[in-house]
Amino acid sequence: MSHHITEVKELHYVYPDGLEALSGVSFRIYHGESVGLVGANGAGKSTLLMLLVGVLFPSKGEVMVGEMPVNKKTLPLIRQRVGMVFQNPDDQLFMNTVYDDVAFGPRNYNLGEPEVEKRVIQSIEKVGIAHLKDRAPYKLSGGEKRSAAIATILSMIPDILAMDEPSSGLDPKSRRRLINLLKGFSHTKIIASHDLDMVLELCERTMVLKNGKLVADGPTAEILNDAVLLENCGLEIPLGLQNCPVCGSTK
Numbered sequence: 517m518s519h520h521i522t523e524v525k526e527l528h529y530v531y532p533d534g535l536e537a538l539s540g541v542s543f544r545i546y547h548g549e550s551v552g553l554v555g556a557n558g559a560g561k562s563t564l565l566m567l568l569v570g571v572l573f574p575s576k577g578e579v580m581v582g583e584m585p586v587n588k589k590t591l592p593l594i595r596q597r598v599g600m601v602f603q604n605p606d607d608q609l610f611m612n613t614v615y616d617d618v619a620f621g622p623r624n625y626n627l628g629e630p631e632v633e634k635r636v637i638q639s640i641e642k643v644g645i646a647h648l649k650d651r652a653p654y655k656l657s658g659g660e661k662r663s664a665a666i667a668t669i670l671s672m673i674p675d676i677l678a679m680d681e682p683s684s685g686l687d688p689k690s691r692r693r694l695i696n697l698l699k700g701f702s703h704t705k706i707i708a709s710h711d712l713d714m715v716l717e718l719c720e721r722t723m724v725l726k727n728g729k730l731v732a733d734g735p736t737a738e739i740l741n742d743a744v745l746l747e748n749c750g751l752e753i754p755l756g757l758q759n760c761p762v763c764g765s766t767k
């Protein structure tokens with residue numbers, strides 16, 4: 517078995533108002549895996565991702581990245597290894613140009629302008645927005661903003677990508693472009709989404725959260741075909757696994 521790249525041990529998270537968003541979650545993710553994180557609204561997906569990248573810290577339990585626990589001291593190192601694409605790209609784009617947003621992380625790490633420029637160009641080319649580098653982020657379309665947000669993460673050259681609802685708000689063409697883009701990434705990926713067809717296509721493994729607890733973790737094709745489990749968690753079998761009402765075969 518290959519080494520795990522991240523491990524979550526008996527993780528609990530209680531928001532300041534007392535709401536327990538995660539209780540007793542444990543799992544390991546291995547190098548190169550693509551893991552889907554699914555669950556109804558409020559199940560705890562975003563909270564879990566934020567704990568994985570150190571935007572939040574555990575109330576109890578531990579998050580490890582490699583041999584490193586995620587805490588305030590290790591945060592600068594964690595930020596280089598794990599990149600998070602937030603649900604709303606506007607939370608991630610705050611500079612005057614796309615270029616400066618993508619350069620922000622590497623500049624923070626004092627990498628020197630030649631290296632910064634190299635990383636920015638590579639990242640914006642990879643996501644297909646090189647022609648938009650001088651545009652103000654607020655003047656981008658939703659799909660372009662999503663691509664720019666991904667580029668801001670790629671420029672840090674992380675090992676792990678944590679993505680919160682990456683396909684939300686995208687039209688079918690932009691969604692397809694995003695899925696194809698992510699398919700080409702060799703990073704370890706953790707993708708929280710209600711788009712179960714995307715999870716089916718991108719993730720070989722799926723974890724299901726319900727009311728802050730991890731209630732299932734296994735091969736995506738099994739988990740997303742388990743009608744009883746999904747219904748119990750407020751989810752539905754993705755279209756890609758449903759029987760065709762006309763001919764009875766799966767798509």
Ligand SMILES: Nc1ncnc2c1ncn2[C@@H]1O[C@H](COP(=O)(O)OP(=O)(O)OP(=O)(O)O)[C@@H](O)[C@H]1O
Binds near residue numbers: 561562
């Ligand atoms: N800042 C906060 N303060 C208090 N409670 C919060 C906060 N953010 C989220 N919660 C609560 O924590 C629980 C988990 O929320 P979270 O956003 O992690 O769920 P989610 O699975 O990502 O949901 P969605 O699918 O709607 O994005 C919910 O009950 C939510 O209301």
